[in-house]
Amino acid sequence: MSQQFSMTASHAKGKSGDDLIFATSKEANLAAMKFGEENVVNATIGALFTDDKKLAILPTVDRLIRDLPAEEISAYAPIAGLPEFLDAAINLALGEDKPEAFIRAVATPGGSGSIRHTIWNYSEMGDKVLTSDWFWGPYKTIANENLRDIAIYKFFDEKDGFNLQDFEEKVNGLLKKQDSIVILLNSPAHNPTGFSLSDQEWSSVTEVLKKASASGEKRIILFVDVAYIDYAGTFAESRRFMKYFGNLSRNMLVVVAFSMSKGYTSYGLRSGAMIGISSSSEIAREFFETNQFSNRGVWSNGTRSAMRVLGDIYGNGDIRAKVEAEREELRKMLGNRASIFMEEARRSGLKICPYKAGFFISVPVENAMETWESLKKENIFAVPLKMGLRFAVCSIPTRQIGMIPEKVVKAMK
Amino acid sequence: MSQQFSMTASHAKGKSGDDLIFATSKEANLAAMKFGEENVVNATIGALFTDDKKLAILPTVDRLIRDLPAEEISAYAPIAGLPEFLDAAINLALGEDKPEAFIRAVATPGGSGSIRHTIWNYSEMGDKVLTSDWFWGPYKTIANENLRDIAIYKFFDEKDGFNLQDFEEKVNGLLKKQDSIVILLNSPAHNPTGFSLSDQEWSSVTEVLKKASASGEKRIILFVDVAYIDYAGTFAESRRFMKYFGNLSRNMLVVVAFSMSKGYTSYGLRSGAMIGISSSSEIAREFFETNQFSNRGVWSNGTRSAMRVLGDIYGNGDIRAKVEAEREELRKMLGNRASIFMEEARRSGLKICPYKAGFFISVPVENAMETWESLKKENIFAVPLKMGLRFAVCSIPTRQIGMIPEKVVKAMK
Numbered sequence: 001m002s003q004q005f006s007m008t009a010s011h012a013k014g015k016s017g018d019d020l021i022f023a024t025s026k027e028a029n030l031a032a033m034k035f036g037e038e039n040v041v042n043a044t045i046g047a048l049f050t051d052d053k054k055l056a057i058l059p060t061v062d063r064l065i066r067d068l069p070a071e072e073i074s075a076y077a078p079i080a081g082l083p084e085f086l087d088a089a090i091n092l093a094l095g096e097d098k099p100e101a102f103i104r105a106v107a108t109p110g111g112s113g114s115i116r117h118t119i120w121n122y123s124e125m126g127d128k129v130l131t132s133d134w135f136w137g138p139y140k141t142i143a144n145e146n147l148r149d150i151a152i153y154k155f156f157d158e159k160d161g162f163n164l165q166d167f168e169e170k171v172n173g174l175l176k177k178q179d180s181i182v183i184l185l186n187s188p189a190h191n192p193t194g195f196s197l198s199d200q201e202w203s204s205v206t207e208v209l210k211k212a213s214a215s216g217e218k219r220i221i222l223f224v225d226v227a228y229i230d231y232a233g234t235f236a237e238s239r240r241f242m243k244y245f246g247n248l249s250r251n252m253l254v255v256v257a258f259s260m261s262k263g264y265t266s267y268g269l270r271s272g273a274m275i276g277i278s279s280s281s282e283i284a285r286e287f288f289e290t291n292q293f294s295n296r297g298v299w300s301n302g303t304r305s306a307m308r309v310l311g312d313i314y315g316n317g318d319i320r321a322k323v324e325a326e327r328e329e330l331r332k333m334l335g336n337r338a339s340i341f342m343e344e345a346r347r348s349g350l351k352i353c354p355y356k357a358g359f360f361i362s363v364p365v366e367n368a369m370e371t372w373e374s375l376k377k378e379n380i381f382a383v384p385l386k387m388g389l390r391f392a393v394c395s396i397p398t399r400q401i402g403m404i405p406e407k408v409v410k411a412m413k
Numbered sequence: 414m415s416q417q418f419s420m421t422a423s424h425a426k427g428k429s430g431d432d433l434i435f436a437t438s439k440e441a442n443l444a445a446m447k448f449g450e451e452n453v454v455n456a457t458i459g460a461l462f463t464d465d466k467k468l469a470i471l472p473t474v475d476r477l478i479r480d481l482p483a484e485e486i487s488a489y490a491p492i493a494g495l496p497e498f499l500d501a502a503i504n505l506a507l508g509e510d511k512p513e514a515f516i517r518a519v520a521t522p523g524g525s526g527s528i529r530h531t532i533w534n535y536s537e538m539g540d541k542v543l544t545s546d547w548f549w550g551p552y553k554t555i556a557n558e559n560l561r562d563i564a565i566y567k568f569f570d571e572k573d574g575f576n577l578q579d580f581e582e583k584v585n586g587l588l589k590k591q592d593s594i595v596i597l598l599n600s601p602a603h604n605p606t607g608f609s610l611s612d613q614e615w616s617s618v619t620e621v622l623k624k625a626s627a628s629g630e631k632r633i634i635l636f637v638d639v640a641y642i643d644y645a646g647t648f649a650e651s652r653r654f655m656k657y658f659g660n661l662s663r664n665m666l667v668v669v670a671f672s673m674s675k676g677y678t679s680y681g682l683r684s685g686a687m688i689g690i691s692s693s694s695e696i697a698r699e700f701f702e703t704n705q706f707s708n709r710g711v712w713s714n715g716t717r718s719a720m721r722v723l724g725d726i727y728g729n730g731d732i733r734a735k736v737e738a739e740r741e742e743l744r745k746m747l748g749n750r751a752s753i754f755m756e757e758a759r760r761s762g763l764k765i766c767p768y769k770a771g772f773f774i775s776v777p778v779e780n781a782m783e784t785w786e787s788l789k790k791e792n793i794f795a796v797p798l799k800m801g802l803r804f805a806v807c808s809i810p811t812r813q814i815g816m817i818p819e820k821v822v823k824a825m826k
Contacts, residue, residue, distance in 0.1 A: 145710025268717030297558020300525035304681030
């Protein structure tokens with residue numbers, strides 16, 4: 001038997017991606033045509049939708065994009081990003097409790113580009129990148145594309161808090177084998193569970209990493225994915241933990257990934273930034289140079305119009321207040337949906353992951369694929385994960401939320 | 414002496430990029446403030462500018478973007494790109510002489526993203542990627558970022574035609590050491606020289622590669638960068654060479670890189686596509702799956718608004734005719750500038766690279782850096798290359814073109 005002929009390089013063989021989320025969404029649409037829209041719950045779509053099933057868009061952001069001078073849409077942005085954008089991204093991501101540190105930023109396409117550069121530039125080829133057992137699938141895709149793999153720690157302890165013990169064990173375990181570690185941590189409003197680390201938990205996480213970096217022999221890179229931060233409480237509160245990233249040793253680098261996708265409903269414009277935080281000005285400079293080079297070496301520059309709009313929002317208090325007021329409406333809608341889900345889960349005795357905020361609620365299920373199939377027969381279309389099922393409360397109309405938990409309980413039987 | 418402390422992985426050390434083009438442009442702007450705009454030639458900027466020194470923008474494209482429904486700007490595009498966009502990109506890039514082959518496309522941020530995926534997925538780690546001795550600098554940056562290096566062949570023969578002999582030698586030389594070869598060929602309207610291969614030269618290039626692939630043992634990947642194709646003659650003529658990419662053996666893959674940056678003056682929107690052409694449906698499918706996976710593993714998806722606009726242009730004959738008429742005006746302006754440059758070069762006895770079309774004219778200079786410095790003193794700001802100087806006729810006002818060649822001759826002395 002001859003092996004299948006392939007044109008790709010040896011390390012790039014066999015790539016494929018059945019997009020289960022997309023396929024499930026398609027099934028939901030077919031079901032809606034057959035049984036009527038109101039009788040089908042499509043819980044797959046990871047973007048905010050109104051109760052009218054329309055993509056929720058911040059009107060002020062939309063207007064700002066349309067009103068840009070033609071050059072601000074058409075022209076190239078600088079490779080590292082527009083300076084006003086980078087300044088806005090740093091301030092909007094880190095908030096009022098900025099860490100005492102040197103801080104530099106480089107524009108990337110959404111948060112995904114930041115993950116790629118961080119893994120590529122800061123972990124060794126073939127090394128393991130650490131993330132939680134509940135994780136956003138593309139973390140693994142991005143690691144694999146770049147010839148790394150994912151290692152996991154248990155995200156929750158028995159009290160539904162952050163599992164500090166397993167985190168510490170896995171960090172130290174990997175550091176016995178590796179000279180460096182890249183840790184991908186998505187908080188607040190974690191995808192897929194909606195969990196947020198508390199202030200105390202953030203403090204403990206940084207203490208663990210300080211200990212691990214104390215000898216100075218290992219390089220520790222903490223990547224903090226804050227894609228959903230604007231739906232996780234007030235501006236100041238949701239960013240309070242940033243203060244822990246100051247005064248770290250020089251062999252510890254924090255990278256905060258800012259994205260315009262959710263917070264500015266600009267998913268399709270592909271605009272974000274990676275923000276490097278270091279107590280060494282040299283390491284901050286290296287961060288900028290390294291990732292600027294990687295921009296040129298991968299996708300060149302970013303979407304200028306989106307960058308300009310963020311600069312305009314940050315630079316004008318009135319506009320910023322408008323954007324925040326519009327977003328607050330969406331946050332309330334989302335919070336209300338999540339409350340209904342949690343309330344009905346309690347009533348039905350359905351155990352869910354500890355949700356604090358954000359787009360998704362997840363349910364731990366042992367045989368996720370089986371339950372997923374059963375639920376589809378009930379016209380509820382969720383996303384199956386290794387550890388359970390994900391429900392996109394961001395896109396399910398409020399009126400459809402309440403009935404979900406009981407049906408999940410039934411399907412699990 | 415201790416080595417400088419670094420946080421990056423071992424393969425990512427020492428990245429930096431003094432952007433000489435940007436720095437030179439800044440120098441030109443300072444000189445303009447000092448000596449007056451009309452007395453300073455900024456020949457560095459690689460985008461089309463009008464004689465009023467404004468970025469040239471196709472008004473119909475600009476209007477289409479502004480008139481899009483909000484969802485078409487805000488929503489994510491599919492990972493591989495909008496189907497209508499991919500269809501438009503294939504048809505607009507390959508034209509009327511489409512090769513007899515299986516053809517699949519994947520959206521990428523401009524042409525740069527296509528180069529990254531092609532190098533990453535189709536050349537072995539550490540292998541050499543082949544391009545011409547006159548080449549666009551970022552080819553090397555992209556190769557280096559992805560742990561490959563560039564090998565070069567002489568682009569021109571003694572008659573200022575394509576140097577088929579050196580091309581063949583270097584292809585066969587590399588194939589003695591490598592199991593596969595990725596060749597980056599930018600034509601028509603090559604950056605930095607403005608050269609275009611003739612129909613006969615394209616025929617010869619594919620014959621050389623057919624011979625090299627004949628044994629079936631080696632994998633040959635020809636990457637054709639057509640970033641400037643819309644400024645290189647009529648739609649049909651400029652794409653005539655695509656016919657040579659049909660009926661190749663299955664171990665030869667052609668990738669055509671389409672970009673909206675120049676042809677649709679959409680530089681800042683980061684929209685392009687890589688188009689895979691193979692006589693094997695399996696290899697075409699592998700091309701799609703591999704590069705779709707790489708999209709997810711690097712930048713996720715592309716700019717939806719730009720994709721939608723291209724689909725709209727291709728789908729409506731009237732709109733397409735308008736865009737083409739607007740672009741034709743720009744092409745004439747560009748052609749006129751190039752003619753003046755060539756005419757004055759002849760008059761001054763300045764030998765230039767064989768220019769056929771496009772944004773740039775290059776002058777072979779042995780001590781490029783010295784001549785570049787001398788020219789700066791004359792208030793002419795060019796881009797220094799290893800082999801000479803590049804003049805961006807795309808962005809120099811027509812009235813300033815004529816005086817350049819004579820000054821270059823003087824500076825070379």
